[in-house]
Structures are given as C-alpha cells and as structure tokens.
Amino acid sequence: MRAATLTAFGSPLTVHEVPDPRAGGGEVVVEVLATCLAPYSDEVFSGARRYPLEPPVIPGVGGIGRVVSVGPDATKLREGDLVWCDCTVRSRDDALTPDITLQGWSSRGEGGARLARYLHDGSFAQLMRVPTENVHRLPAEADPARWSALSVHTIPYGGLLAGGLQAGETLLVSGATGNLGSSAVAVALAMGAGHVVAPGRNRAVLDLLADRFGTRVTPVELTGDEDTDRAAMSAAAGPVDVVLDVLPPEAPSMVARAAAMTVREQGRVVLMGGVGMLGGPELALPYPWIMRNSVTVRGQWMYPRTANVGMIRLIASGALDLAPERVTTFGLGQVNDAVTHAAAHGGPFERTVLVPAA
Template structure:
C-alpha cells in the first residue's frame, strides 16, 4: 500500500510504498477513504507541539473507511461496511484507568507510549489496522460524501467535553475559544444537543460574525479586549442570565488569563470543563481562586477526548440532521499532495473549514 510517513520532526512527509498492515484477533483492517487534517498538524510534524510521536510513523487522527477484513471476535461488523475509525484507543487490561493512545497522533504516559508502539500508524495511508471496538458503522447516506463525514474527528472532541459537563437541554453554555476550529464546532454541537444559548467569545471578528450569522439569536458573540476583568464582565453580560457550563478549548498559545476569565463567568453550582492546551508550551499556570471554587460549589474537571459511546451519539446527531455538515467548507487532497494538505490546513483553520486527505482518490 501507499502511505505518507513522518520520518523525522521538521521533515516533510514522504509518500512511498510500505507493507500492508495485518490485522490480528481483536482488530479489523480498513480501507481509508477520508481523514481530516488538523489545522495544527504542521506544528505537530515540526516538533513545536512536542507530541510523543515516535518517527517513522504514518500519522493522522481517525477517519472514514470501508472494512476489508474483520476478525473472528466481531459479531455485527462485516466486510464492506462503511465505518468511522475512532483514534482514541484504550488498553484492554485496566477497566478503571486504562492507558490511552491516539492512534497515529499522541499518547498519555509510559503505558500509552507502549500502546502507541503497537498501534503505531494512523490514517494517512490506503489501509489502516484498527481495534475492533474503535470502528463504528455509519448510515448508508454517508457513502455519498465520506470526506464531509470525516468531520466526525473534529466534532466528537467538543461533544465529549459537553457530555462531561452534563449539558442539559435549554442550558446556557460558554465556549472559550469559540472562534477556532474546535471551538466553533463546540458551538454547533452544543446547539445540536439542545443548548438554549451559547456565549461565543473571541478576538477574530470575522469568525464571530460567521457564528452569529449561521446560528442567529441563540449565539451571543463577544469580542475580547485582553483585559481579564473587562472581558469577564462582557461575557457574563452577553449571557442575559446565569451561565451553566463553561467549556474551554483554547489552544496552547492562549494565555491562561483568557481561560480564567471565561471560567469565572460560571454560575454558583456551575460546571467548568477543560479540554484545551493552555500551559502546554509554558507560560503562566491556569489558577482559579480556591475560595471562589469552594464558596460557589463550582465543579472543575478535565476531559481528554471522549468516551467510546460518544462516537455513536455523534453519528446519530449527524444522521438525524441535528448537526448539519452541509454548510462546512471541505477541501480535498490526494495522498500525493499530503504536504500541500498540511499547509492548507494550517492556513484554513477557522470555523467549519475542513482539510481532508483522501488516500484512495
């Protein structure tokens, strides 16, 4: 098969022939049809983000594919099924605190690194070996445009954060980092889940206008000034009522003061979910006042990715039309143009802008 390989950090991806992967028990083999290229992929491949990838590696984060081999332990999957491949792989030998790797992308701790060495390669290839439990059947209609459906790799992440925050229908949620690729997705997903109102702060005026134009009165955009106290007051005022949940999806380069200003808009007994990258590249720590958390009975929790069941829920949201993928801008690249795709993704990382690699095109 042909694959795009990261041979060393800082080097372009190399497209070449490699041996076909062989699926063992508990695994399936998938023909990769489409995979989203994250806007920050160039930062990962350059080494700037210091991800624990071990080159040489075929990278990528999940994708849409068709099953070409199914193991004997599968009871419902069949060769030819169109599936979503979830990159979040959990070790099977610890149900309480399983080690986790994002296949072809990242990992957590020593155990996650060991798992990544076994499930090393991701979807920037014609074929991919995937754990059986990580593939999820798609409705027949997805076959008409697998590239568009590959946005599941974006939308399922904030969906996991909103599930972690126990978002209920009619509640008000603030999305910190709303003008980014993941943040704008969170706005759309929150509304699809039944949020009554979404506060969307950010500095990108064009992105804020896009969110307001697409979703109307249920979204209140807030332009940030950089002054922590002023921005906190502006966000709280935009809600026109108590903010039940704050979901933070700010990138690593964002200062912790922006994340703190957003978090501290939440109401008494409210919830704050942290899913972003603040502090990962250094800088001041994210510091919430102890008395504020305690006296207001605020719940603060971190969430990396999402539970396995979130995949089925997200597929239902798209299949039923609750989350509409039609307005998204999708730019497709064949495998031979993988480095062009990485560059394009970096330059087009705004709301609902998808760069998709189609290895079989």
C-alpha cells in the same frame, strides 16, 4: 499499499509503498476513504507541539473507510461496511484507568507510549489496522469526505457530555472562534443548548457564528483585559451553566480564567484545551471562589467510546448539519500541500481532507 510517513520531526512527509496491515484478534483492517487534517498538523510534524509521537510513523487522526477484513471475534462488522475509525485507543487490561493513545498522533504516559508502539500507524494510508471496538458503522449514504469531520466534532461533544450539558442550558465556549470552538458551538446547539456565549477577538468569525446560528448565539468581542472581558461575558446571557474551554496552547491563561469565572454558582467548568502546554503562567482559579460557589472543575481528554455513537446519531438525524462546512480534498501524493492548506484554513467549519485512494 501507499502511505505517507513522518520520518523525522521537521521533515516533509514521504509517500511510499509499505506492507499491508493484517488484522489479528480484536482488530479490523479498513480501506481509508477520507481523513480530516487538524489545522495544527504542521506544528505536530515540526515538533513544535512536543507530541510524544515516535518517527518513523504513518500519522493521521481517525478516518472514514470501508471494512476490508475483520478478526475472528467480530460478530457484526462485515466486509464492505462504511465505518468511522476512532483514533482514541484504550488498553484492555485496566477498565478503571486504561492507558490511552491517539493512534498515529499522541499518547499519555509510558503505558500509552507502549500501546502506541503496537498500534503505531494512523490514517494517512490506503489501509489502516484498528481495534474492533474503535470501528463504528455509518449510514450507507454518508459522504466520507464530509463525515470525516467526526474527528473534530466528537472532541467538544465529549467535553459537553463531561459537563453534563442539558437541553435549554446556557453554555460559554472559551475559544469559540477556533476550529474546535466553533464546532463546540454547533454541537451544543445540536444537543439542545438554549443559548451559547461565544467570546473571541476575531470580529469576522464572531459575525459568522451569529449569522449561522441566529439569536441562540451571543458573540462577545474580547479586549485582552481580564476584568473587562469577564464582565462582558457575564453580561452577555445571564447565568452561565457550563463553560467549555478549548483554547489552544499559545493562549494566555488569563483568557481561560476570565471565561471560567463567568460560570454561575453550582455551575460546571470543563477544561479541554492546550493552555499551559508550552509553558507560561498556570490557570490559577481561586480556591475560595471554587469552594464558596460549589463550582465543579474537571478536565477531559478526548471523549468516552460511547460518544462516537452519539455523535453519529446527531449527524445522521440532521440535528448537526454538515452541509455548510467547506471541505477541500487532497490526494495522498499531495499530503504536504494538504498540511500547508490545513494550517492556512483552520477557521470555523473549514475542513482539509486527505483522500488516500486519490
């Protein structure tokens, strides 16, 4: 098969022939039809994001494909099934605190690194080997390129599940003008959120969100002053039930703190972004404020396995509409052009998709 390999950080991806993967017990081989590139892929491949990825590696975060072969323990998947391949792989020998790797992308701790060395390669290839439990059937009519946005939407969905978002509640999305943040706005409304506060500094994107979603979204233009911005966000929609932070690593901690502290008494704050990953001041939420207001603060990396099914249902039912998203596709031979395009087009509802068969 043909695949795109990262041979070293800072080097362009190389497209070449590699051996076909084979499914063992508990595994599935999938023909990759489409995989969505993260806008920050160039930062990962350059080494700027410091991800614990070990070259040489075929990268890629999940994808849509067709089942080619299954292991002997599969009971429902069949050859030819259209499927979503979730990149979040968990070790099978500790149900309470499993080690985790994002196949072809990142990992957590030494256990995650060991898991990554076994399930090393991702979706920038014509074929991919995936754990059986990470393969989820899709409606036969699903458009692979458009549905590959599952790799984006399922992340904030996991955060909203972690925050216990209920129908009718008010959510504030910290980082709403970014790729993940705008997805969080759309997913929350699909889940039944009554109101979403969308703060950011990009006026054009704030206007786009307001135009697309109407009065259920209140944009708030940030100034960079923590006290001013907190007051503006708090005044935008009354009591905030849940704050979801998906700010990128370069965002200052005070932006995340200002957003978090808009939450009401007994509200919930979920941290999913990258603030602090590249150094800088800590988040420093005040202990007395958390305690006296009975605020729940939790971190969430990715999402539980069941979130895949829930996200597929939201799209299949039409609750989350993928039609307005702007999808640009590239063939495998254009993979480096795709990485460049993704970096330049990482705004709301913009998807850069690699089609390995092309």
